[in-house]
Amino acid sequence: MTAAPRLVLDTVCKEFAAPSGVLPVVSDVSLTVGDGEFVSIIGPSGCGKTTILNMIAGLERPTSGTLLVDGRPITRPGADRGVIFQDYGVFPWLTVKDNIAFGLTLRANRMPKRERERIATRYIELMGLTGFEHAYPKTLSGGMKQRVALARAYAIKSSIFLMDEPFGALDAQARSAMQNLLLEVLRSEGKTVVLVTHSVEEALYLSTRIVVVTARPARVRTIVDVPFEHPRDEELHRSRRFVELQYELREVVMREYATQARLRGEDVRAAGSPMTHREETRA
Amino acid sequence: MTNDALARVAVTRETADRSRPGSRPGSRPGSRPGGVARKAWQLALHAGLRALPWLIVLFLWYLLPATGLVNTALVPTPWQVLVKFYEQLTTNRLWLDMYMSLQRVTLGLACGIVLAVPIGFLLGWYRPARTLFDPLVNFFRSLPPIALIPLVIVYFGIDELAKVVMLFYAAFFSGVIVMYEGIVQTNPLFIRVARTLGATDDEIFRRIIIPLALPHVLTALRVALGVSWATLVASELIAAQRGLGAVIQNASNYFQIDTIYAGIICIGLLALLMDRCLRVIAARLLQWQERIVP
Numbered sequence: 001m002t003a004a005p006r007l008v009l010d011t012v013c014k015e016f017a018a019p020s021g022v023l024p025v026v027s028d029v030s031l032t033v034g035d036g037e038f039v040s041i042i043g044p045s046g047c048g049k050t051t052i053l054n055m056i057a058g059l060e061r062p063t064s065g066t067l068l069v070d071g072r073p074i075t076r077p078g079a080d081r082g083v084i085f086q087d088y089g090v091f092p093w094l095t096v097k098d099n100i101a102f103g104l105t106l107r108a109n110r111m112p113k114r115e116r117e118r119i120a121t122r123y124i125e126l127m128g129l130t131g132f133e134h135a136y137p138k139t140l141s142g143g144m145k146q147r148v149a150l151a152r153a154y155a156i157k158s159s160i161f162l163m164d165e166p167f168g169a170l171d172a173q174a175r176s177a178m179q180n181l182l183l184e185v186l187r188s189e190g191k192t193v194v195l196v197t198h199s200v201e202e203a204l205y206l207s208t209r210i211v212v213v214t215a216r217p218a219r220v221r222t223i224v225d226v227p228f229e230h231p232r233d234e235e236l237h238r239s240r241r242f243v244e245l246q247y248e249l250r251e252v253v254m255r256e257y258a259t260q261a262r263l264r265g266e267d268v269r270a271a272g273s274p275m276t277h278r279e280e281t282r283a
Numbered sequence: 284m285t286n287d288a289l290a291r292v293a294v295t296r297e298t299a300d301r302s303r304p305g306s307r308p309g310s311r312p313g314s315r316p317g318g319v320a321r322k323a324w325q326l327a328l329h330a331g332l333r334a335l336p337w338l339i340v341l342f343l344w345y346l347l348p349a350t351g352l353v354n355t356a357l358v359p360t361p362w363q364v365l366v367k368f369y370e371q372l373t374t375n376r377l378w379l380d381m382y383m384s385l386q387r388v389t390l391g392l393a394c395g396i397v398l399a400v401p402i403g404f405l406l407g408w409y410r411p412a413r414t415l416f417d418p419l420v421n422f423f424r425s426l427p428p429i430a431l432i433p434l435v436i437v438y439f440g441i442d443e444l445a446k447v448v449m450l451f452y453a454a455f456f457s458g459v460i461v462m463y464e465g466i467v468q469t470n471p472l473f474i475r476v477a478r479t480l481g482a483t484d485d486e487i488f489r490r491i492i493i494p495l496a497l498p499h500v501l502t503a504l505r506v507a508l509g510v511s512w513a514t515l516v517a518s519e520l521i522a523a524q525r526g527l528g529a530v531i532q533n534a535s536n537y538f539q540i541d542t543i544y545a546g547i548i549c550i551g552l553l554a555l556l557m558d559r560c561l562r563v564i565a566a567r568l569l570q571w572q573e574r575i576v577p
Contacts, residue, residue: 057479079481089476093494093571102490108481136571156480 004071006160006192007033007056012065014051025051026062027217038186038193040203040210042253044260048218049196050164056194057083057162069160079108082158086165088145090137090152097133099148100124103156123151126185143174147181154185161193167202179205180234187231200249204242205232212252215260222252359541368545377530377545381553384515384527387443388557391450392504392511399455399507400500403462413463420463424456428514432521441522446515453514454507461506465499498572501565505558512554527553 014026025048033039041049054060055067058077067074069081077083091099101120103109111119124133127147137145146166153161167175179202186193197203203210204226212221226245228236236242341361348355359367371377406413406420428449439445469492477491519528527550534542 059475059478077475077478077481081479083476083479085472085476087472089472091473091476091491091494092573102477103480106477106481106486106490107483138571138573152480 004035005032006035006037006070007031007194008066008068008071009052009056010066010068012052012055012062012067014048014055014060015063024217026055027219028065029213029218029220031211031220031223033192033194035192036190037209038195038207040195040197040207041213042197042200042203042210042249043213043218043221044215044253044257045198046264047213047216047256047260049213052213052218053083053162053164053194053196057081059083079103079106079156080158081160081162082153082156084146084149084153084161084163084166086168088142088149090140090145090148092137095134095136096129096140096148097124099137100151100155102152109156119155123155126154127151127181141174143170143178146170146178150182150185154189159191161191163193163195165197166195168197175202176234182206183230183232198253200246200253201237204228204246204249205236210249212249212256215256215263221256224249357540359544363541364544364548367539367541368549371530371542371545375530377549380525380527380530381549383523383525384519384550385553387446387450387526388508388511388515391447391515392454392507394447395451395454395511396458396500396504396507399458399462399503400496403459403499403503404466404496406459407463407466407469413467420456420459423452424460428453428510429517432518435518436522446518446523446526449514449518450511453510457510458503458507461503462496462499465502466496469495498565498569501561501568505561505565508557508561509554512550516550 009029009031012026012029013024016023016025029052031039041052043049051060055062056069056074058074058081061075069078091102094102097120100123101116104111104116104119124130127150129144129147129151132140132144137148140148146169150166167178170178183206193207195203195206207226210224210226212224213219214221224245227241228239344361347353347358348360368377406416431449431452435445435449439448473491473495474487477487482490515526516528516531519526520532523529523532527546530549531543531546534540534546
């Protein structure tokens with residue numbers, strides 16, 4: 001982390017308005033991501049890790065604290081930060097090729113048609129989508145849709161990638177294939193990545209650092225440096241160090257899951273009470 | 284139901300075609316003679332399936348007098364109706380009535396939808412607008428346009444303008460509701476994706492929102508078409524010299540039941556034909572959809 005950091009989060013807080021008052025979702029998160037780093041954020045579902053990612057993407061504003069990309073405050077989404085969403089967001093009315101080229105046709109990243117074609121074709125090949133250029137997304141499997149979404153984000157040459165449980169909806173085989181494809185692409189293109197996931201194994205396999213966040217509101221619980229060298233391959237999963245680390249991390253994460261489950265129980269009760277109250281007044 | 288299923292089959296086949304480079308939808312190379320024969324047989328089967336319900340209705344209609352349940356003087360046979368239909372076409376200028384009715388529907392529908400699309404869109408898009416106008420829109424939509432006929436006659440008389448106003452009303456309110464309920468369901472994910480790719484507001488509108496709204500425009504058009512036909516005939520029944528509703532009304536004055544039947548069937552067929560045209564257009568424009576017609 002000697003070079004200037006790409007991303008800086010400084011005491012970032014986010015609160016949402018809730019019927020019962022203010023609901024803190026992210027609390028005092030500070031994090032610095034250097035160039036070429038792969039940082040995973042891991043924590044229980046519903047804890048606010050997606051909100052952290054959305055704030056980096058510029059889709060949501062923090063209640064307090066600052067977020068910087070390359071030293072500039074983040075105020076809105078930008079082509080410098082590519083986002084991969086959990087539900088892919090592949091445009092159903094465009095063919096695979098038009099989906100991938102979509103970003104390149106926007107004014108922000110406009111380029112000559114030939115150049116556009118070249119880039120689209122390159123990523124179609126890279127993502128193994130050859131033969132499906134003119135297919136509509138409805139004919140694709142989940143894994144293929146995710147590859148289209150990846151290619152679309154890659155095509156605009158974002159140097160930072162924000163991924164929100166990108167492989168969560170895939171089966172185990174597709175998931176592991178997509179992880180390897182991602183590593184392969186990152187090796188050749190050199191990107192900075194922030195990945196939100198709830199899989200300890202995925203985080204360990206892909207990242208250089210892992211940020212474990214607490215149950216809601218999300219706080220940084222601990223940051224773990226992942227000691228494995230790149231390039232990595234499937235063999236890594238079987239190494240003793242990997243298994244040990246996975247076990248240790250899972251312990252930490254499971255504790256947060258338990259807390260979150262307790263929280264959710266309270267939520268149910270909290271949501272139930274005003275309802276009964278209303279019923280009573282009506283009666 | 285069957286038609287929907289058939290159309291869906293046809294569309295899946297088209298997409299399969301499109302994914303193969305160089306092949307155009309609809310023009311599958313019938314190189315193998317066996318393939319051609321099978322294709323022809325399939326086409327015949329589809330046509331047969333489509334005709335079947337009509338044949339059943341015709342058959343029952345023929346059987347009806349034999350059951351003794353109805354007075355044969357009051358229920359003409361299909362053949363009588365067909366003869367009457369031909370007679371009306373040749374001697375009574377039924378063409379002109381069809382033309383008048385079609386013209387009124389097209390004009391009213393076009394005006395109604397042209398206004399319903401932007402207004403429905405705004406209502407769907409801006410929550411405050413929706414909260415404000417929702418009760419109003421629902422009130423006017425629930426009001427059967429026929430209930431307004433007396434007022435329309437008072438304000439617009441009984442000539443063409445009055446009918447177009449009625450149809451405009453019917454098309455507008457049925458269209459607006461479909462349009463805005465569709466827009467409310469727009470998936471915000473696509474807009475977020477476009478934003479993160481660097482799209483500006485007007486690019487999001489042109490490249491994301493318009494394609495997402497198009498299916499709803501077409502549905503609104505179809506729903507409004509159905510309502511417009513119903514309203515048209517009602518308004519023609521009351522006051523019109525020409526038009527299919529007037530044909531039925533005149534025949535009723537002279538107790539020509541076979542002509543009434545011919546007029547009703549004519550209305551049904553025209554409505555069906557227009558709906559089919561819209562469906563074909565929708566299928567062409569919305570090839571990407573999982574289902575063509577919602």
